[in-house]
Amino acid sequence: MSSRPRSRPRPYRRPHKDPVRILAYDALRAVDERAAYANLVLPPLLGRAREAGTLDARDAALATELVYGTLRRQGTYDAVLAACVDRPLREVDPPVLDVLSLGAHQLLGTRIPSHAAVSSAVELARCVLGDGRAKFVNAVLRRVAARDLDGWVTELAPPYEEDAERHLSLKYAHPRWIVAALWDALGGGRDGIEPLLAADNERPRGTLVARPGRSTAEELPAADPHAEPGRWSPYAVRLAEGGEPGALDAVADGRAGVQDEGSQLVALALANAPLSGPDTRWLDGCAGPGGKAALLGALAAGRGATLVAAEKQPHRARLVARALEGNPGPAHVVVADGTRPAWRPGTFDRVLVDVPCTGLGALRRRPEARWRRRPEDLDGLTALQRELLRGALASVRPGGVVGYATCSPHLAETRLVVADVLKGLPGAGAEWIDARPLLPGVPELGEGPDVQLWPHLHGTDAMYLALLRRTA
16 A cells, blocks of 8 residues: 655745835834824834944835835725725725735836735735735735736726726825815816826925025035035025935034925015015914924024014924024024914014915825825814914014915915905905015916915925915
8 A cells, every 4th residue: 555755844934024124014004003104204214224234225215115105105006905805905904904005016116026026025924914914915916916007097997088086096196085176276187187196196305495694505515416406496405316314414403404495485485575664573473393484584684683483382382493593693482372373463574374284285295194184174274274364464564474375285275265364354454465576487386476386397395375465
């Protein structure tokens, strides 16, 4: 009687611990579990890994791409994964979904070969989830790998002609309501909205501001030979792709700061708006975390003016104070609520209110924000924005100027707020100033008098600015 030889069990193989994927996974878990922002979570993780010698510059760049890319296209990847999983996606444990999303981004959003993308995700799953769940990850990602991103969009999205907003939502990974809001703000047809949505999915280069009186835009590139001057602001310097602002001495000692060029333009426009009468008292009414306050304070000092930087939240007021350290002139930080001014009416000559908003203008920098915000957030925000603008107009003297700014192009947060507040002022309390001449050289600023900047047109965040002169 013969017997078949028994097959030997395969020896257990320890999972390969890839520090890049594990770091990216840790960042995604922090974003999910603590509602953290990747731009705050990722730098400390990268710093500790570099200190430990586990990541070099190339590894850090890959980890950054994996985190930001996965978050940007989360909605699209969720739709793809839902088509590849045999249960509702909400029933998949969040840690498993994070590994799947990282794998989907490697397959659909990078040039990593399919076999390597699947293999690395499975090894990550073995490390952080265990062998059992790793098998599930392997099966799902093999289904994802059956098509490229365009193929999945064709499979899952309705044709543009049938449902344009849903088509663009899936193709460019924006919630449908945000697609609609951006389209309304931008106007025009498909030729305008698609470049904007595509620009939102590109990681912006870091931008520095050289603080007047402490440094110049000509000095800063010496620390980064691949840096170049900004396009519009005389104080801006654009770092090379992947450049790390925090590693520069000028940033560490406060002579320069990290600030998008759109934010710089808002501060410069307010500072340069024509003014009759005295020009000695400036106010930043929503100063946290301090970027605009630092630039305004330096500009004010150059003219012999004093800046008051007001911030409601004490911890943010401390950040403002830190940003203003070393300011070349007098500047004062106060903990105060801009909707209930702590100073007498008509105290200031220039007032800036960069109001809290949905942040739809900075989706390049905070990709997770698009999936967290909801249309119902607008009601509370727009009510606050109106109160802050009313407080700013009460704080400026007759003949003085108010700048209303927001990092959102949503019409409900921009010109509708301004129009509503102006309509409610007694008599002719304030009038528009044409802001466009105060942004010299910047093209495609629209019909005015307000200004809307755009990532795809100007390479900035989608900052909005309205300038108002108090008349009575």
